[in-house]
Amino acid sequence: MTYMEAFEKIVLEQIARAEKMAREESFYDYSSLSPIIIGMIDGDGIGPVILREARRVLSILLKDELESGQVILNPIDGLTLENRVRTMETVPKAVLEEIKGCHVLLKGPTTTPSRADNLPELESANVTLRRELDLFANVRPVQIPEKNINWTFYRENTEGEYVLGSRGVDISQDVSMDFKVTTTAGTRRIARAAFEYAKANGNLNVSIVTKANIMKKTDGKFLEICRQIALEYPEIKTDDWYVDIMAANLINEQLQSRFNVFILPNLYGDIITDEAAQLQGGVGTAGSANVGSRYAMFEAIHGSAPRMVADGIAEYANPASILKAAEMMLRHIGMGKKADQLAAAIDLADQNCRMPGDGTGSTAAEYTAVVIDGLQEK
Ligand code: IPM
Ligand code: MG
DSSP, rough: OOOHHHHHHHHHHHEEEEEHHHOOOOOOOGGGGGSSEEEEEEOTTTHHHHHHHHHHHHHHTTTHHHHTTTTEEEEEEEOOOHHHHHHHHOHHHHHHHHHHTSSSEOOOOOOOOGGGGSSSSOHHHHHHHHHHHOOOOEEEEEEGGGGGGGEEEEEEEEBSSSTTOOOOEEOSOOOOOOBOOOOOOHHHHHHHHHOOOOOHHOOOEEEEEOOTTTTTTHHHHHHHHHHHHHHHTTTOOEEEHHHHHHHHHOOOTGGGGGGEEEEEOOOHHHHHHHHHHHHHHHHOOOOOEEEOOOOEEEESSSSSOHHHHHHOGGGGOOOOHHHHHHHHHHHHHHHHHHHHHHHHHHHHHHHHOOOOOSSOOHHHHHHHHHHHHHHHHO
């Protein structure tokens, strides 16, 4: 294929994707589901350690629902690096089928194989799952009560720099191009999700973050559409910022507590949410929800930490982030009270355990034991 043909194919596919998105818009009603099937995916590296702890916690917290069959925890085993490299599929077909048989997913981190590790180049499993399940909203809360910080990031999760991230074109030996795509339908749905959240939580401030002064077409459209949606929520205070100054504002102690809800295109959302999580205590402390209209996937914000595994300290991985993801999952399926109970137990463990991730402090199992004590106190 010549690069012009490759380019044409990409353009036509993106037009079709945008048209399909514009036609779909209905949300699943979890409250009418019985049973609710939760797919549990270990992932790679420290994933099996933290998922094991999440299973322990959920089997206690949801004891009655599991016994009555109202909730099913369905282990999904095949999403491992070895399997992906063997089948040369980012998400092997059989695994994807199993995943699609669930309603929501709790997922450990997955390693992306790369040429640098002498592995074949495959797309990130996260990116594939977000696309295949159309999980368009990546919701990442960060809370630092002592600094009065209450942030919720709404990161667009299916397009921008990611939609064609593995499909760039080497035009010649010396010229390479990647693509960034923004659509009206894709932007409307993330903006709407963020404003609805802001409204449901007492008209929180909304900040739109782009680099529309440089990425004039894609970020320009993103900003324009977010502003249009903002007009439908006159009671909400909305502002917009460029991503570079927002990166500075988040660490500016005079300003940081003024922000509440953020709407960001995919890549800026990726970067800014790691910065924000670090302020809260590290990427190991933040949970993340990937929400679509049919499926939702809840995961730790961090990666699979192969260095911890290589150093023999995987058992010291912090399960806080996957437990926070589990808390978000419980809220999503309408179990807000269980989620509050879990949140309080996580706080207790955070106060009692030191989790530096360097092989000192508490192990994942010790941390979880404190969480479980916290649950049983109720
Ligand atoms: C995240 C991660 C992923 C991303 C990787 C693992 C593909 O960094 O969820 O933030 O870039 O989105
Ligand atoms: Mg990231």
